Amino acid sequence: METGNLTVTVVGLGLIGGSMALGLKGKVGSLQGLDVSPEILREAAVRDMADRLGTDPRELLPGADLVVVALYPEQTRRFILENREVFSPGTLIMDVSGIKETLVRDLQAGLPDTVEFLGAHPMAGREGSGIRQAREEMFLGSYFLITPTERNTPEALGTASAVLELLGPRKIVELDPSRHDRLMAYTSQMPHVLAALLVDGFTGDSRFLLGGSFRDATRVASINEVLWSELFLENRDNLLEEVRAFRDRLDRFEQLLSAGDSQGLEQWLRKVREIRENIQAGEAGK
Amino acid sequence: METGNLTVTVVGLGLIGGSMALGLKGKVGSLQGLDVSPEILREAAVRDMADRLGTDPRELLPGADLVVVALYPEQTRRFILENREVFSPGTLIMDVSGIKETLVRDLQAGLPDTVEFLGAHPMAGREGSGIRQAREEMFLGSYFLITPTERNTPEALGTASAVLELLGPRKIVELDPSRHDRLMAYTSQMPHVLAALLVDGFTGDSRFLLGGSFRDATRVASINEVLWSELFLENRDNLLEEVRAFRDRLDRFEQLLSAGDSQGLEQWLRKVREIRENIQAGEAGK
Numbered sequence: 001m002e003t004g005n006l007t008v009t010v011v012g013l014g015l016i017g018g019s020m021a022l023g024l025k026g027k028v029g030s031l032q033g034l035d036v037s038p039e040i041l042r043e044a045a046v047r048d049m050a051d052r053l054g055t056d057p058r059e060l061l062p063g064a065d066l067v068v069v070a071l072y073p074e075q076t077r078r079f080i081l082e083n084r085e086v087f088s089p090g091t092l093i094m095d096v097s098g099i100k101e102t103l104v105r106d107l108q109a110g111l112p113d114t115v116e117f118l119g120a121h122p123m124a125g126r127e128g129s130g131i132r133q134a135r136e137e138m139f140l141g142s143y144f145l146i147t148p149t150e151r152n153t154p155e156a157l158g159t160a161s162a163v164l165e166l167l168g169p170r171k172i173v174e175l176d177p178s179r180h181d182r183l184m185a186y187t188s189q190m191p192h193v194l195a196a197l198l199v200d201g202f203t204g205d206s207r208f209l210l211g212g213s214f215r216d217a218t219r220v221a222s223i224n225e226v227l228w229s230e231l232f233l234e235n236r237d238n239l240l241e242e243v244r245a246f247r248d249r250l251d252r253f254e255q256l257l258s259a260g261d262s263q264g265l266e267q268w269l270r271k272v273r274e275i276r277e278n279i280q281a282g283e284a285g286k
Numbered sequence: 287m288e289t290g291n292l293t294v295t296v297v298g299l300g301l302i303g304g305s306m307a308l309g310l311k312g313k314v315g316s317l318q319g320l321d322v323s324p325e326i327l328r329e330a331a332v333r334d335m336a337d338r339l340g341t342d343p344r345e346l347l348p349g350a351d352l353v354v355v356a357l358y359p360e361q362t363r364r365f366i367l368e369n370r371e372v373f374s375p376g377t378l379i380m381d382v383s384g385i386k387e388t389l390v391r392d393l394q395a396g397l398p399d400t401v402e403f404l405g406a407h408p409m410a411g412r413e414g415s416g417i418r419q420a421r422e423e424m425f426l427g428s429y430f431l432i433t434p435t436e437r438n439t440p441e442a443l444g445t446a447s448a449v450l451e452l453l454g455p456r457k458i459v460e461l462d463p464s465r466h467d468r469l470m471a472y473t474s475q476m477p478h479v480l481a482a483l484l485v486d487g488f489t490g491d492s493r494f495l496l497g498g499s500f501r502d503a504t505r506v507a508s509i510n511e512v513l514w515s516e517l518f519l520e521n522r523d524n525l526l527e528e529v530r531a532f533r534d535r536l537d538r539f540e541q542l543l544s545a546g547d548s549q550g551l552e553q554w555l556r557k558v559r560e561i562r563e564n565i566q567a568g569e570a571g572k
Contacts, residue, residue, distance in 0.1 A: 123497050143494045173494045180495075186487055187495040191503035194480050196558040197535045199565075201472055201528070207568055208429045208459045209466075209473040211409055213506040215569075217477035220499040221562040225555035229548050236543055242487070243540050247533065249483045254529050257522055262515055269511035272482040276507040279485070282493055283501075 001162035005029040008163065009064040011057075011079060013044050016096050016122065017070025018134025021049040023167040034060045043131050061086045066094065066163055068120075072227055073097040073234055080117070081110050089114035092156045096120055098184055099234040100147045100177040108151045116156045119147035119177055120164070129224065139167040147177040185238035190246060192228060193239075195221040287448035291315040294449065295350040297343075297365060299330050302382050302408065303356030304420025307335040309453040320346045329417050347372045352380065352449055354406075358513055359383040359520055366403070367396050375400035378442045382408055384470055385520040386433045386463040394437045402442045405433035405463055406450070415510065425453040433463040471524035476532065478514060479525075481507040 009032040010021045017033075021044070025031045033050035034057065035041050041053050054060050061067060061083055069076045076095045087093065093115060097103065104119040111117055123143040144164050148157055164172055175183070198214075199221040232239055256264045295318040296307045303319075307330070311317045319336035320343065321327050327339050340346050347353060347369055355362045362381045373379065379401060383389065390405040397403055410428040430450050434443055447458055461469075484500075485507040518525055542550045 123495060145494060171494075175494070179491075183492050183495045186489075187492050187500045188497055190484060190487075191499040193539060194484060195499075195503060196555060197532060197539060198476060198480060199558045199562050200535050200554075201476075201531060202561050202565065203469075203472075205461075205465075206469050206473050207565065208431060208457075208461070209409060209469045210565070210569065211474055213477040213481075214473045216502050216505040217481060218562060218565075219502045222559050222566075223555060225552045225559060228555055229551040232543055232551060233546060233548055236546065240540065240543060243536065243543070245487055246483060247536060249486050250529065250533060250536075253479060253483060254526065257518055257526060257529070260519060260522065262519055265515040265518060266511045268486075269482060269509060269514055272485045273508050273511060275488050276485045276504060279488065279493065279496070279504075280508075283496065 001158050003028050003162050003166060006065045006159075006163065007032065007063055008066045008068065009034055009060050010050070010068045010070060011035075012070040012075075013040050013049065013131050013134070014070060015129045015131070015133050016124075016138070017068070018044065018047075018049060018131040019124075019136065019138035020068055020070060020096070020167070022047070022134060022136040023139060024163065025050060027166045028163065032060045032064065040131050047131075047134075049134075057083045057086050061091075062088045064088070064091055066092050066159060068094050068096065070096045072230060073099045073103055074230055077103055077106060080107055084111055084115075087115045091115045092159055093117045094120045094146075094160060096122055098188060098231055100180045100184075102234060104147060104149060104177045108149060116151075116153060118152050118156055118160055119180075120160065121145040121147070121180065122167075122169075137168070139164075139169050141168065141170050144169040144172045145175055145180060146172060147175050147180050149177065181235050182238045182241070185235055185242040189232060189235060189239050190242050192220050192223055193232075193243070194246075195219065196223075287444050289314050289448050289452060292351045292445070292449065293318065293349055294352045294354065295320055295346050296336070296354045296356060297321075298356040298361075299326050299335065299417050299420070300356060301415045301417070301419045302410075302424070303354070304330065304333075304335060304417040305410075305422065305424035306354055306356060306382070306453070308333070308420060308422035309425060310449065311336060313452045314449065318346045318350065326417050333417075333420075335420075343369045343372050347377075348374045350374070350377055352378050352445060354380050354382065356382045358516065359385045359389055360516055363389055363392060366393055370397055370401075373397075373401045377401045378445055379403045380406045380432075380446060382406055384474060384517055386466045386470075388520060390433060390435060390463045394435060402437075402439060404438050404442055404446055405466075406446065407431040407433070407466065408453075408455075423454070425450075425455050427454065427456050430455040430458045431461055431466060432458060433461050433466050435463065467521050468524045468527070471521055471528040475518060475521060475525050476528050478506050478509055479518075479529070480532075481505065482509075 006028045007030045011034045013035045032052045100119045107117040292314045293316040296303045297320045299321045318338045386405045393403040
């Protein structure tokens with residue numbers, strides 16, 4: 001797949017969109033950046049993020065081979081559906097949001113047959129947000145997930161893969177949208193929920209006893225409440241299942257502790273340490 | 287308080303004991319290091335950790351003004367009680383373990399009136415263990431907790447403070463032993479419990495979706511199972527209370543989520559973010 005002639009429009013030049021623009025600029029035929037904020041567009045111009053920048057979908061969507069919508073999930077859905085007639089026939093549209101099942105279903109059902117939607121989700125982007133945190137190497141060495149369904153064509157998958165490979169990911173991984181969401185509830189949403197729940201128990205004189213473990217465990221408690229409340233609710237059923245599974249494990253721990261079962265606690269901690277070490281070994285290949 | 291003439295013996299030259307030796311050497315009259323392992327003593331000699339090194343309590347305890355026992359809690363208790371008749375009259379004994387109430391009570395009750403025990407706990411030492419991780423600046427800028435009771439004398443507190451100040455702590459904080467343990471259940475043990483419980487839910491195909499939040503939240507799941515099982519059980523009642531308090535907060539989160547209460551979730555996440563930011567601001571003074 002030749003990418004050198006493609007016109008790619010990135011919608012929303014925040015942390016992820018800005019990084020995609022930086023990562024693709026100069027590697028595709030034309031990289032266009034769309035944002036509603038003049039301030040963000042000024043910053044994008046200063047950082048030379050795109051060949052063409054603007055605020056008007058009617059200028060920057062038609063003619064694009066690929067449109068990457070890098071907005072919050074609800075905005076993503078709304079933006080794509082509102083502009084459903086603006087995309088040129090043959091356009092492939094992708095998103096980057098952390099929620100897939102409902103979004104993919106709604107968009108694939110709501111778009112004209114002449115355009116195609118493919119769900120995508122880069123496993124990158126840590127703390128921080130906004131264009132100022134964007135960087136070209138954001139996706140380098142990380143998994144890039146795509147969630148095709150039976151409505152996606154081999155051609156679209158080929159284009160998506162070819163463009164995403166330009167960002168230097170570790171691997172492009174295909175996942176079923178519903179499986180993606182269940183796994184996300186565990187790997188992403190639960191860490192945020194647990195961090196927030198831990199912080200929520202803070203009392204003033206705890207401050208003298210804060211060590212590295214508390215710092216690490218609560219690092220992700222500082223999150224954008226609007227985005228995360230939305231992510232939690234969009235994935236409610238999966239997250240509720242993970243909450244219940246977590247409570248079951250908490251109950252089992254409580255039983256071991258309550259019973260004073262030193263051998264049981266040691267065995268459990270050893271098992272957990274081994275799982276964690278295996279995860280780290282897998283990540284080291286990154 | 288003049289520290290230049292004091293003889294200090296550090297028992298157990300691991301991460302904490304080794305770092306204390308490195309931090310005090312040359313600042314007190316004589317710094318002695320005691321360990322059962324010839325290998326550790328060789329490493330201590332190579333790193334010039336002490337003025338005098340050895341394996342025999344009968345050689346290195348008598349004549350010490352201050353003995354710092356830097357062993358695991360159960361070993362600390364046993365070592366001090368086994369050597370109760372070996373300490374010279376007037377010796378101040380301190381420990382460094384993360385559990386205080388039962389240890390302080392047992393040792394203050396079990397020692398002869400001629401020697402004095404003061405509980406201490408440095409808020410330092412992150413991942414890693416053993417003498418090779420020891421470093422002189424380990425305690426620099428961190429809180430150093432001491433847990434005096436009505437059995438401790440002003441003279442002992444004066445000596446302890448003067449010596450600990452040599453390590454450059456942010457502040458020496460006095461806490462009641464039982465309050466210390468309750469706070470530790472929250473600030474230290476719960477983060478480890480939650481990290482372990484999260485890792486315990488790992489399934490193989492989660493590996494494609496691991497982001498920074500999972501990494502941060504599970505960093506402390508790789509812990510020494512013998513030490514931590516012991517710490518959990520020594521602090522069982524406090525930890526059980528924290529587990530129950532955590533489950534109550536988890537239940538409230540589940541209700542908000544289950545009810546689809548977007549405003550409630552946002553408010554809660556905002557409150558948590560503010561607490562976390564206040565904690566960070568307090569730490570920045572460090």
